[in-house]
Amino acid sequence: MENCGDLPERRGLRPFDAEEFRENAHRVVDFIADYYRDIEKFPVRSQVQPGYLQSLLPDNAPEYPETLESVLNDIQNKIIRGITHWQSPNFFAFYPSNSSTAGLLGEMLSGGFNVIGFSWITSPAATELEAIVLDWLGKIINLPEAFLLSGKGGGVIQGTASEAILVALLAARDKALKAMGMGSLERLVVYGSDQTHSSLEKACMIAGIQKTNFKALPTNSSMNYALSPEVLKKAISDDLSAGLRPFFLCATVGTTSSTAVDPLMELGKISQDHGMWLHVDAAYAGSACICPEYRHYLDGVELADSFNMNAHKWLLTNFDCSALWVKDSSALVEALSTNPEFLRNKASESNTVVDYKDWQVPLGRRFRSLKLWMVLRLYGVTNLRTYIRNHIDLAKHFEELVRGDAKFEIMAPRIFALVCFRLLPPPADPDNDNGYTLNSRLLEAVNNSGHIYLSHTVLSNTFTLRFVVGAPLTEQRHVSAAWKILQDHAVILLKSYEISK
Numbered sequence: 001m002e003n004c005g006d007l008p009e010r011r012g013l014r015p016f017d018a019e020e021f022r023e024n025a026h027r028v029v030d031f032i033a034d035y036y037r038d039i040e041k042f043p044v045r046s047q048v049q050p051g052y053l054q055s056l057l058p059d060n061a062p063e064y065p066e067t068l069e070s071v072l073n074d075i076q077n078k079i080i081r082g083i084t085h086w087q088s089p090n091f092f093a094f095y096p097s098n099s100s101t102a103g104l105l106g107e108m109l110s111g112g113f114n115v116i117g118f119s120w121i122t123s124p125a126a127t128e129l130e131a132i133v134l135d136w137l138g139k140i141i142n143l144p145e146a147f148l149l150s151g152k153g154g155g156v157i158q159g160t161a162s163e164a165i166l167v168a169l170l171a172a173r174d175k176a177l178k179a180m181g182m183g184s185l186e187r188l189v190v191y192g193s194d195q196t197h198s199s200l201e202k203a204c205m206i207a208g209i210q211k212t213n214f215k216a217l218p219t220n221s222s223m224n225y226a227l228s229p230e231v232l233k234k235a236i237s238d239d240l241s242a243g244l245r246p247f248f249l250c251a252t253v254g255t256t257s258s259t260a261v262d263p264l265m266e267l268g269k270i271s272q273d274h275g276m277w278l279h280v281d282a283a284y285a286g287s288a289c290i291c292p293e294y295r296h297y298l299d300g301v302e303l304a305d306s307f308n309m310n311a312h313k314w315l316l317t318n319f320d321c322s323a324l325w326v327k328d329s330s331a332l333v334e335a336l337s338t339n340p341e342f343l344r345n346k347a348s349e350s351n352t353v354v355d356y357k358d359w360q361v362p363l364g365r366r367f368r369s370l371k372l373w374m375v376l377r378l379y380g381v382t383n384l385r386t387y388i389r390n391h392i393d394l395a396k397h398f399e400e401l402v403r404g405d406a407k408f409e410i411m412a413p414r415i416f417a418l419v420c421f422r423l424l425p426p427p428a429d430p431d432n433d434n435g436y437t438l439n440s441r442l443l444e445a446v447n448n449s450g451h452i453y454l455s456h457t458v459l460s461n462t463f464t465l466r467f468v469v470g471a472p473l474t475e476q477r478h479v480s481a482a483w484k485i486l487q488d489h490a491v492i493l494l495k496s497y498e499i500s501k
Contacts, residue, residue, distance in 0.1 A: 024068050031072055032104075035080075039088050039473070043450025046084045053082060084453065089473035092482060093455035095256070095284045095418075096470025100316035102378040106371030107318045116364045120353035121345045123367070127354055130157055130369035133376065134323055137311070140381055141289045144302045147325040149354075155325045156332075156359040157368045161283035162199035164308040164324040167360060169203045169248055171331040172277030172305070176247040189213045189239050190248045193227040193262070195255040197281060213244065221460055224413050225260040227251065232270055248277045251304075253297050254285025257457035257466075258412040258420050261285070261297050268303025278304045283322070287314035288392070288416050291385045297415075305331075314391075314417075314470055315384065317371045333358045391417045394469040394479050401483045407490060411459050417469040420459065423490050426497050436463040438493060445489045452482045 014020075056078045086097045117126030134155025135148050147153045158164045169190070176188055190209055192200045194216045204214045215235055219225045236246045249271050251262040264280060271278040280301055286309025288294045301307055306326045311317040326332055337358040339348075347353045357363050375384075395417040402408045402421045411420040423442050425435035440463055443456055457464050469479065 027068060027072070031075075036087070036473075039085055040090065042080065042083075042085055042088070044085050044088045044090045044453040045093075045447050045450065046082050047448075047450060048082045053078065087471060087473065088453075089471050089475065089478045090452045090482065091471045091474075092467045092469065093453045094466075095313050095468055096472075097312060097319050098314060098316045098470070098472055099318050100375065100379075100472060102374045103316055103318035103371050105378075106374035109374075110367040110370045113367055113370075115367050117367060118357035118363050118365055119343065119345070119348055119355040121347045124353075126367045126369065127356060129367075129373060130356065131155065131354060133369045133373045134325065136376060137323060137372065138325055141286065141298065141309075142295055143307065143325060146302075146327045147307060151327070152329065153325060153327040154329050154354070155323055156356055157365075157372070158308075158322040158324050158360060159320045160199075160322050161197065161281060161308050161310055162202065163361065164306075164322055165197075165199050165250065165279060165281060166203040166206060167324070167332060167336060168277065168279045168306040168308075168326070169200075169207050169209075171326070171335040172248045172279075173207050173209075174335040175277070175331055176245065180245060184245065186210050186213075187243065187245045188248075189215060189244045189246045190250075191215045191217060191232060191235060191246065191276075192250040193217050193219050193225075193252070193255075195219050195225050195227075195257055195260055196250050196252055197256055197283070200250045200281075215239075219260070221412070223260075225255065225258050225459065227262045227267065229263060229266040229270060232267065236270070236274055246274050246276050248279070250279045250281055253280060253282035254288075254416060256284070257464075258459060259285060259415045259418045260412070261415060264298065264300025265303065266300075268300045272303060277306070280304045280307045283308060283310040284313050285309075285416050286323075287311070288388055290315075290381065291388055294416070311372050311375070314388065315372075315375065316379065316387065316472065317375050321368050321372055323372075329354075329359065336360065391469045391474070394474065394476060395419055395467075397476060398467055398469065398479050398483060401480070405487065407487075407494070411462065411464045419467045420457070420464050421467065422462065422464050423493070426494060430497060434462055438497070439463040439465060442486070442489055442493055445493070446485055449485065449489070451485050 085091060087099050115123040115126055117123040120127045131149050131154060134157070138148050138155055145151050147155070158167065173188060177184060185208055188209055190200070190204050190213065196216065201214055217227060217231050217235055219227060239246055249267060251264055251267050253261050253264070268278055282289065282298070285297065289298050305328070306324060308322060308324045310322045312319040312321040348355050356365060395414060399410065399414050399419045402410060402419060408421055408423055411422055422435060422439050425438050429435065431437040443454060443465060447453055455466050457466055
């Protein structure tokens with residue numbers, strides 16, 4: 001008969017040993033510190049080809065443990081070459097994704113605790129710190145009190161602005177269907193502009209909005225690519241005449257292409273007139289609004305139903321940390337709440353606590369507020385404002401350099417730290433495409449050099465280069481050097497056009 005006493009101890013894997021962790025963590029911290037020390041030595045944009053890693057790594061996982069040293073060697077020699085270095089001071093593409101000592105330390109603590117704080121009871125500190133820190137941030141940018149926990153609303157950290165737009169849209173959809181009847185989904189209409197982030201279109205796909213009922217309204221240079229209230233009014237009128245039901249508008253403060261700012265006050269009044277949910281996407285530029293001189297770009301947010309900004313873009317908080325505030329949190333809860341038996345508990349049923357699982361799509365969630373809390377505490381608001389202003393000053397410097405060279409032109413007004421510009425095509429442009437090919441070639445040349453990394457957009461059917469200052473380590477010398485690289489490659493390209501004539 002088998003012995004039912006104590007099971008024999010199986011020695012082997014010890015997933016966590018405090019002293020082993022201490023030793024190995026010191027080595028990893030040293031590795032990261034050395035990476036930041038040497039970051040300018042690496043090509044900013046990875047120069048590898050698709051599939052490069054397959055030939056460098058084994059086909060199967062190891063059967064037995066390997067040393068940390070061997071893993072770090074592989075990261076140094078195989079992984080880093082395939083990284084595009086977003087924290088490089090010579091990264092000027094897309095929008096920034098900031099890292100910092102405070103943010104990284106907060107990330108370490110979050111990973112160390114490794115709590116899954118989907119409801120208050122699963123980690124009260126995770127829930128309560130998030131609520132408090134988002135009230136702090138909301139007050140820094142002077143959000144109306146209705147968006148704070150002292151009102152009917154409050155803040156929640158989403159993974160990205162895409163998630164924030166999605167949950168706002170789902171809440172608005174269910175609110176509209178509750179009033180109209182569940183069979184009215186095909187009549188619901190969503191509005192943005194042709195400059196609104198593509199995440200709105202994806203959110204509509206997920207929410208079941210008819211493809212033809214997502215309206216990306218046209219913008220132009222006369223309003224600096226902001227959404228015209230008159231264009232919106234006309235679209236709403238046409239849709240009402242067609243028997244449709246306008247229910248959601250996404251306005252943007254700092255569009256991806258050119259940092260256009262939609263007129264929130266006028267759009268908010270239109271939204272109220274038609275009972276539409278107004279969501280304000282300030283994923284990038286919201287951080288600038290911690291500076292009083294830029295806060296006026298949020299005037300009209302008091303008419304919005306939800307507001308979002310990404311602390312992980314420009315506020316030194318490591319990815320991911322996207323702050324969403326709503327005026328009425330019950331709209332989120334009604335749209336997103338589930339309450340299976342295994343999640344029931346006295347605290348939740350008392351209705352005295354927040355369960356953030358009901359403010360988002362997934363159930364699980366990380367202790368992300370630790371990062372933002374540490375950034376705010378270790379740097380302070382005054383230093384964060386100085387940090388933002390410095391980047392904007394550097395962007396002004398780059399703008400002046402562009403304006404001082406007759407071979408280039410500015411394509412849109414600089415509002416924050418993005419400069420949109422292009423290389424003017426020669427009078428007899430052999431490509432006959434208004435400089436599209438010329439600027440595409442210039443972009444590829446500078447990015448292939450590895451010295452700097454830029455991205456592009458298209459404004460008024462014109463290929464446009466985007467230069468964004470926002471990496472934590474960027475200084476004026478990096479901006480000036482980047483401009484010299486652009487000038488040198490431009491001269492080479494223009495000479496090649498002369499030869500080809």
